[in-house]
Amino acid sequence: MSNTTLRKIDFSFLRAVELTAVLLIAMMGAAVTTLMPLLVGAYSDSGSFTSVQVGWLTSADVAGILLASTSAYVWSRRVNWRLVTLISLSVFILCNYLSTITSEFEPLLLVRFFAGVACGCAYALSLCALGDHKNTDKAFGALVTIQVLFGTIGFWLLPEITAQQGFSGIFHFFNLCLIPALILSALTYPSNSKTQSHTVMSIDGSYYAAALIFFGVVAYYFAQGTVWAYLERIGVVANLSGVEIGQILAVGFALSALGSLLSGKCVAMFGRNAGLWATAVIQLPCLLLLYNMDSQHAFWIYAITTIIYQVMWSFVVPIMMAIFNDIDKSGKLIALCIAAFKVGLVVGPPVAAVVVSIGHINDVIWLGGIAIVVSIVLCIVANNHLKQRISSHNVSA
Incomplete structure (x- = not known):
């Protein structure tokens, strides 16, 4: 075998290791959000925290991720990716270990916040690395898959x-x-292939529409910080x-990929507004059935409604992200879409915890x-404003 062939094999192997490391890190960047129902349940069952404290603990990780991912707009293209990733992963692992030996509220809250910051730093750089991949569609598709x-395995x-x-x-x-992500990142990690040319946030589009879609996404993820975060507790109350709850949520999470597959086809046939309305029309009856669930039929009601709910969650998010992206022609606004996700998830659990403490879990x-x-209303108004802007631009052109 020639030296040239060996070099090609070595290069391909290193690329595969790099991509695996990046995907594992990006997978863990969404771990807290993904497993939030189980985290809320575990905190609650520990008996060490009040319902309000459970809400704050659940938000602590997300708050740290929000801080890191938002600030990454400024620093992500200015640092040594490998070094920052190794430090971030090490801190994340250390904070997770400290969380296993800490049972008091204040220390655990602080530890989970720093875990979120470390997670968010590594997560932001992994998304940048995937964005630099020569085939971004396949790269992000692999991310969704992992x-x-x-x-599914976690639930x-x-x-x-x-x-x-x-x-x-x-x-x-x-x-x-x-x-494994830390070990692979220590072996090799992608380098920054782009220099950052901007530090000031400005967009090429309507700030009004941008505000509408931002707060529309915040509101949707606020709903996930309430309903999704407490879904495990709702099942426990229903006996x-x-x-059983874990298996149902695992099946629902696996099937949720169907939502993202159907989303593009629905938009192509009926438009974004139809997809947004469909989300509300389908998810709201699911919530109504869940609210009125009786113990006799709890298993099937819980299974059917939560699975459909998860499918529609995956269905609507690509539509929201597309509106987010199209509002700004410069392509910079989309970076704040993750921040909008996290704002909703930070605010949702504490508010839900207060509601639970003064009422019932089903509230x-x-x-x-x-x-x-x-x-849905905010997103539709934003999309209509975007369409009007495009239409007027085409007329003037």
């Missing part, structure tokens, strides 16, 4: 693990997935076992339903 696989296995180990089991599971369902309606 995140769905992670969520299937963790209920039994947390029943034995409490919330520590979740953080051990995180580290089990993070250590479902932790294993988070109507809270989430209102947020979904607000979100």
Whole structure:
């Protein structure tokens, strides 16, 4: 075998290692959001925290990720990716370990916030690396696939693990997935291929429409911070076992990929507004059934409604992101879409916790339903404003 052939094999192997490392990190960047129902359940079952404290603990990781991912707009193209990633992953792993030996609220809250910051730094750089990939469609497609696989495995296995180990089991599971990412990143990691030419946020489009879609996405993810975060608790109140809930959520998470596949076809045939309305029309009855669920038929009602709910979540997010992207011709606004996701997820759990503390667990369902309606209306108004702007531009041209 010639030296040229060997060099090609070595290069291909290194590229495969790089991509695997990036995908594992990006997978873990969404881990807290993905497994949020189990995290809320584990915190609650520990008996160490009040319902309000559970809400704040759930938001702590997301708040750290929000801070890191938002600030990454400024620093992501100015740092040594490999060095920052190795430091971030090491801190993330350390914080997860400290979380397994910490049971007091204030120290755990602080540890989880720093875990979120470390996670967010590594996550932001992994998304930049995937964006620089020569085939971004395949790269982001692989990301969705590995995140769905992670969520499916997590929902299937963790209920039994947390029943034995409490919330520590979740953080051990995180580290089990993070250590391979750290090892691979130490071997090789992509380098920044683009220089950052801007530090000031400005867009080439309507700030009014940008504000509408931003707060529309915030409202939708506020609903997820209420309904999704407390979905495990809702099942427990309906007398479902932790294993049954985990299996149902695992199946729903696996099937949710169908939503993103159907989204593009629906938009092509009927337009974005139709897709947005369809989300509200389908998700709201699911929430209504969930709210009025009786123990006799709880298993099937919970299974059917949560699976459909997850499919429609995957269905509507690409539509929201497309509106987000098209409002700004410069392509910079889309960077704040992740921030909008996280703002909703930071605010949702504490608000839901307060509602639960003064009412009933099912009250988070109507809270989430209102947020979904607000979100869909804001997104439709933003999309209509975008269409009018495009139409007027075409006329003037």
